[in-house]
Amino acid sequence: MDPFEQRHPGPLHADRERRRRRRILMRRIGAVSVTAIAIAVVVVIVVTALPGGSSSRHHGSHRHASARSRAHHKPVHHAGGSTADVLKPGNGTPGDATAPILMYHVINEPPPGAPYPSLYVPAAEFDAQMQALKDAGWVAVTLDQLWANWKTGAKLPPGKPFVLTFDNGYYSQYSAALPELKKLGWVADENMQLTGLPPSQGGLTNDEIRAMVKAGWELDTQGISHADLVELSGSALTAQVAGARHTIQHLFHVPVNWFCYPSGQYDAAVIDEVKSAGYKGSTTVVPGWASRAIDPFRLPRLRIVSGTTPAALQAQMSESQNDSPPPSEYTTSSPGYG
Numbered sequence: 297m298d299p300f301e302q303r304h305p306g307p308l309h310a311d312r313e314r315r316r317r318r319r320i321l322m323r324r325i326g327a328v329s330v331t332a333i334a335i336a337v338v339v340v341i342v343v344t345a346l347p348g349g350s351s352s353r354h355h356g357s358h359r360h361a362s363a364r365s366r367a368h369h370k371p372v373h374h375a376g377g378s379t380a381d382v383l384k385p386g387n388g389t390p391g392d393a394t395a396p397i398l399m400y401h402v403i404n405e406p407p408p409g410a411p412y413p414s415l416y417v418p419a420a421e422f423d424a425q426m427q428a429l430k431d432a433g434w435v436a437v438t439l440d441q442l443w444a445n446w447k448t449g450a451k452l453p454p455g456k457p458f459v460l461t462f463d464n465g466y467y468s469q470y471s472a473a474l475p476e477l478k479k480l481g482w483v484a485d486e487n488m489q490l491t492g493l494p495p496s497q498g499g500l501t502n503d504e505i506r507a508m509v510k511a512g513w514e515l516d517t518q519g520i521s522h523a524d525l526v527e528l529s530g531s532a533l534t535a536q537v538a539g540a541r542h543t544i545q546h547l548f549h550v551p552v553n554w555f556c557y558p559s560g561q562y563d564a565a566v567i568d569e570v571k572s573a574g575y576k577g578s579t580t581v582v583p584g585w586a587s588r589a590i591d592p593f594r595l596p597r598l599r600i601v602s603g604t605t606p607a608a609l610q611a612q613m614s615e616s617q618n619d620s621p622p623p624s625e626y627t628t629s630s631p632g633y634g
Contacts, residue, residue, distance in 0.1 A: 386449025467498030
């Protein structure tokens with residue numbers, strides 16, 4: 297401020313002061329709005345995770361379901377840091393790891409009338425795929441671990457790195473995928489959808505999510521309700537992106553550094569919202585391999601569908617290595633489910 301204005305505040309100073317106060321007020325209103333939305337989501341999640349909520353199960357077809365009793369589970373408290381914390385630190389020189397990111401949904405047989413039956417990979421099929429990748433020298437890492445390599449040269453586990461992502465938060469990811477990956481010593485990324493998953497298709501409880509985090513899984517998100525984000529704006533978009541991150545951080549004490557675009561839909565406004573919410577990057581449904589040279593807010597992924605043999609999976613991974621990076625926006629009238 298000009299020294300004269302400090303001594304003799306005039307109309308210019310008063311106008312500046314009004315604008316400054318208005319900016320502060322709007323920021324406070326925005327912060328309160330996002331916090332209120334996030335708290336409301338926390339209440340919904342806590343309620344649905346209780347016995348009798350929408351996460352209660354009445355299905356006997358899932359593996360290990362008969363051995364479970366919901367009513368008397370004690371909470372498992374686990375404050376997890378970044379999944380990159382287990383890596384040997386780098387020397388600060390950026391690493392050059394490249395990796396395919398695989399996209400899975402349900403690890404189970406599709407029920408009659410399932411809207412997307414190809415996204416149901418039977419457990420035996422999944423187990424065979426994972427064992428074949430292990431035998432071929434692949435090793436599963438998380439997005440945070442990949443990022444640590446890119447930024448500081450952190451040492452990834454020996455082998456050819458790839459990332460396993462599981463979308464939406466289906467129960468079979470806990471009951472079927474988790475035991476298989478534990479057996480192999482591998483971890484994965486869970487892209488949580490906080491609400492709206494039909495009870496008939498499962499849905500993870502808070503205790504199950506905490507068990508996945510305790511096993512080394514990374515917790516990321518697809519937003520609150522798998523909404524088409526390109527159709528949203530303002531507080532509705534902020535709630536889906538920033539509100540989801542705030543909620544998961546509050547409940548599970550993990551960083552939540554990566555966003556997954558629901559159905560792969562994104563444009564410049566959505567990317568800006570994801571950046572503003574503090575994420576390090578985001579994943580798409582466009583095939584290809586992730587590398588340090590690609591925009592971290594448009595990382596490619598490979599959708600794995602039912603009927604994919606171990607050999608076909610490895611061919612899919614190999615053939616996509618030189619694909620072009622995802623476009624600046626992906627907005628289609630027939631989005632691929634993700």
